[in-house]
Structures are given as structure tokens and as C-alpha cells.
Amino acid sequence: MSAKIGVITFPGTLDDVDAARAARIAGAEVISLWHADEDLKGVDAVVVPGGFSYGDYLRTGAISALAPVMQSVIEQAGKGMPVLGICNGFQILTEARLLPGALTRNKGLHFHCVDAHLVVENNTTAWTNTLEKGQQILIPAKHGEGRFQADAETIAQLEGEGRVVFRYTDNFNGSVNDIAGISNETGRIVGLMPHPEHAVEKLTGPSIDGLELFLSAVGTIAA
Template sequence: MTARIGIVTFPGSLDDRDAARAVHLAGGEPVALWHDDAQIYGVDAVYLPGGFSYGDALRSGAIARFSQVMDTIKAAAAQGMPVLGVCNGFQVLCESHMLPGALTRNAHLRYRSRPQRLRVETGRTAWTNAFPDGAEVLIPVKHGEGRYVADEATLDELEAAGRVVFRYLDNPNGSMRDIAGVSNEAGNVVGLMPHPEHAVEALIGPSTDGLGVVASVLAHLSEGAAR
């Protein structure tokens, strides 16, 4: 059975269609979800895409966290459903307290849009199991508020627990400890600033490395269904 991946659209989402195409290319079935609908229609996983939800008014992701669908997603994630937040979606996950830390203005106060080298620090999450630990990938970034920050105790805890999932090899925004993505304790919720959905086709992307992110969750779901 084909896994169904819900793609949430908030007012201001830009990359929901790109995310849906990435899911399709990886072999999953994308399912459109609307921010103001509490139902997620039996999807197997959820992808929160990038963009400028609610125009990034107040703080990026701070208003989107109150969308009806987020209560449902938060409850489903607590039961083990895989959730991925990319760029603005990562901001939403942090604002929803599904992931620790926060995303702030880039240290140089400039917008960055470029292919970005990353290291996959752990393949032991629902969204990275297709990669060996330490794999280097090329996935684009495009953000003005992507600097990951947290207090030192939280950073130490993330490092010790293996919850730093992606790390910049050439830090584009001043993120603390070069962190590009983190996970929750269970490894089913992952947030990252770079955009895997923009690295799925050789014709238009800098690589196809982003396909591995979606392929990972499809493998994770298939493995779970086989148990």
C-alpha cells in the first residue's frame, strides 16, 4: 500500500507543491491538508513545507502554531506519526514546542539562497534512515531567519542524545554549533532549514539528495507496516 504523506498549506506557504512533487517522485502519495481543518484524513506522515506562514508576522511560525491542524498533528506525533518541518515548517515545530530551540534572524542579517553542503549526523530517524551516518549531501537553503539557537544545556543535551540530525559544513546563517536540523527524542519529528524538496530532480536542482529524506520516511512506514 502506498504511504500517504500529508502536506500542510498555511496562508503564505510557498513550497507545498514542491513538497508534494518530492513525495510523488519518491513513491508516496501526497495529500493536501489545510491549516484551518483539524482533520488529517488518515495520512501516515506529515510534511510542513517552507514559505512565510501568515506573512511571518510577529515571529516566523508563531501564528501558524495556533492553526487547528497543528493540534491534531501534535497529538499524532506524540503517538509516533512521522512529522517533518522544512524551513518555515521547522520554525512552526519549534514555536509549537514539538522541537527545542528557536530560529532567529541570520547572524549577518542577510537573506541566503544557495546550494548548501550538509552532513547527515544520524541515520537513526524516520526521515534520515536512507543515509549512512556522516553522509554529505547538497541541499539548497533560502531563508532570512534560519539561525538555530538554544541555551547551552539544551545544545549539550541534543548533542549527547544524538538529536542533531543535520549540520552545516559551511554555516550560512550563524546557527549555533552549525546545527541545520534536529529531532525529538523519539526520532519521528525532524526539523531542518534546508529544502530537500528542491533537490529531487537533476534537471533543476543542485542534486537529488533531497529524495533520500522522503525515501527514508517511506521505508520507515513500510517497515512499521510489515511488523
């Protein structure tokens, strides 16, 4: 049977269709999840996609983190279900306390829309195990609040435990230690600001490097 990957849609989400297509290309069966759903419909993994959920009111991701579907995601993530948060999804995961730290306004307060070169720092997570440590991948980034920050103790813990998953080669948003993506303690939950789902087809992306994250998840589920 195919891996079942759920893709959540919140009011204001705009990258759910792209995330669903990426998962399908990777060979998964995609299950659409609505923000008001409490039932995750038997999915094996969840993608929390990018966009402007709830209009980014209050704080980016803060309202979405309280949605019924996220309460179910938090519960299942605690049991080991793989979860990927992309851009606004990464913000939601930090607000839901599934990942530490916070995403704040970019340095200079500019919105950036660029193709970002990332270095793979950890290739043992559920979402990066088809990549090579030290490999550079090229995927789009588009955000105004992607500056990763955390207290010194948390940064030391992330670095010491190898939980920094991706780093920017050009730290355009001012993130601490060039951090573009991190994982939880088990490596089953990953969040990153750039968009792998926009780099899965040669026709539309700067590369197909982003497909590897979805292939990794499908392989993790199969294993």
C-alpha cells in the same frame, strides 16, 4: 497500499507543491491538508513545508503553530506519527514545541539563498535512514531567519542524545554548533532549514540528495 503523506498549506506557504512532488516521486500518496483542517485524513506522516506562513507576522511560525491542523499534528505526533518541518516548517515545529530551540535572524541580518552542503550526523531517524552517517548532501537553502539557537543545557542535550541530524559545512547563518537540523527524542520528528524538496530531480536541483528524506519516510511507514 502506498504511504500517505500529508502536506500542509498555510496562507503564505510557497513550497507545498514542491514537497508534494517530492513525496510522490518517493512513491507516496500525497494528501493535501489546509491550515484550518482538524482532520488529518488518515495520513501516515506529515510534511510542514516552507514559505512565509501568515506573512511571518509576530514571529516566524508563531501563528501557524496555533492553527487547527497543527493541533491535530501535535496530537498524532505524540502517538509516533513522523513529521518533517522544512525551513518555515522547522520554525513552526519549534513554536509548537514539537522541537526545542528557536530560529532567529541570520548573522549579519542577511537573507541567504545558497546550495548548502550538509553533513548527516544521525541516520537513524524516520527521515534519514537511507542516508549514511557522515555523508555529505547538497540541497538548497533560502532563509533570513535560520540561525538555530537554544540555551546551553538544550544544546548539550541535543548533542549528547545524538539529536543533531544535519550540520552545515559552511555555517553561513551563524547557527550554534553549525546545526542545520535536529530531531525529537524518538527520531520521528525532524526539522531542518535547507530544502530537500528542491533536490529531488536532476533537471531542477543541484542534486537528488533531498529525495532520500522522503524515501526514508516511505520506508519507515512501510516497516
